[in-house]
Amino acid sequence: MQQIGPIQIIEGPHKSKVPYSRSLYIEGSHEKVLIDTGADPHSLQQLNKQSGVDLVINTHYHPDHTCHNYLFPKAEKWINKIEYQMSLTVEGIAKANGVYQEWGSAGVKEWAENIPQTWIQSLSEINGYYEYEKEYRLGGVNVIFLHTPGHTKGFTCPYFPDFGVVFTGDYDMTTFGPWYNGTDGNIDEFISSAQRLLSLDANTFITGHQKGTFQKDEFHEAMKKYLSIIDQRDNVIEKYVQQGLDFEELTSIGIFYPKNTLEHSILNTWERSGIRKHLHRLGYKVENGAIKHLVYSNKK
Structure with a gap:
């Protein structure tokens, strides 16, 4: 101890x-x-x-x-x-x-x-x-x-x-x-x-x-390396959005958690919730499963 x-x-x-x-x-x-x-x-x-x-x-x-x-x-x-x-x-x-x-x-x-x-x-x-x-x-x-x-x-x-x-x-x-x-x-x-x-x-x-x-x-x-992971997630999510993926497709890739663990309900829940936060930060919203632009971005 x-x-x-x-x-x-x-x-x-x-x-x-x-x-x-x-x-x-x-x-x-x-x-x-x-x-x-x-x-x-x-x-x-x-x-x-x-x-x-x-x-x-x-x-x-x-x-x-x-x-x-x-x-x-x-x-x-x-x-x-x-x-x-x-x-x-x-x-x-x-x-x-x-x-x-x-x-x-x-x-x-x-x-x-x-x-x-x-x-x-x-x-x-x-x-x-x-x-x-x-x-x-x-x-x-x-x-x-x-x-x-x-x-x-x-x-x-x-x-x-x-x-x-x-x-x-x-x-x-x-x-x-x-x-x-x-x-x-x-x-x-x-x-x-x-x-x-x-x-x-x-x-x-x-x-x-x-x-x-x-x-x-x-x-x-x-801490520098730790916080840089936030920007890395932004970049990955932005890339997939630009490719035209919808919310369900985006949340099945495994951005936070490995893809094979998303069958666990709570991990799937957190994957979805985390991606929603990044989308909003990047200036997007989820509407009926589609990812659409907001009029502003929270990203700093």
Whole structure:
């Protein structure tokens, strides 16, 4: 288990690759705090047994960061203020994930029937929220929950100013690239939040998945490559639109996810939602399956 000052990093399987994520643990003398619960469940259970957890903090509602909340039945559980009410209902989660947008009420019903009940339990146990940009003293450590939307509307990056450490979560520098594919994701906000992370007075950046911990110069260089994937997606989508493909054809190619994985309903949903965002950014709209020009472009 890696440790930076009082902050312990708990890994998920396969270098915390989705559907897992890293968790942070702070063992204060009067309060034990866990940030995100996507790490290896056995490790989390051992941690709870040996040291205990008084407070669980979720950076956002996605299952790879909340799926093991249920392992801590005695702990308080907080999430960001924006997502607090939404995350308590299956309907709210379905809308935020793009299920309702793409498939309507029937799609929401089918999706709800296949959600792991442990995730529903983990979200239903959330009983409070934290404020953005306010300094908290948790586990004897000062932490500020930065509002960094883009990945989701309420997404936060916990910042530990006394140690120059920030948990960047799903600003993760993976080769997949930025993820903003729910209806509550936003490309321009993602870029703005990424720039904010680069401006922080921090030396250590802990990602939620795979790549791990970066020092400042490494993180800045990695972010350039990471954000460039957005423009690469723009270029690919523009090329296919110019070739005359309609929306259904475009969303079956595999621009975000490999083509052979699009048979999975939720990946297909996110593929479609992500492509809609890029089309709008490029100055297009989808109308009855056809891709048509808007009168303006959001691309910057």
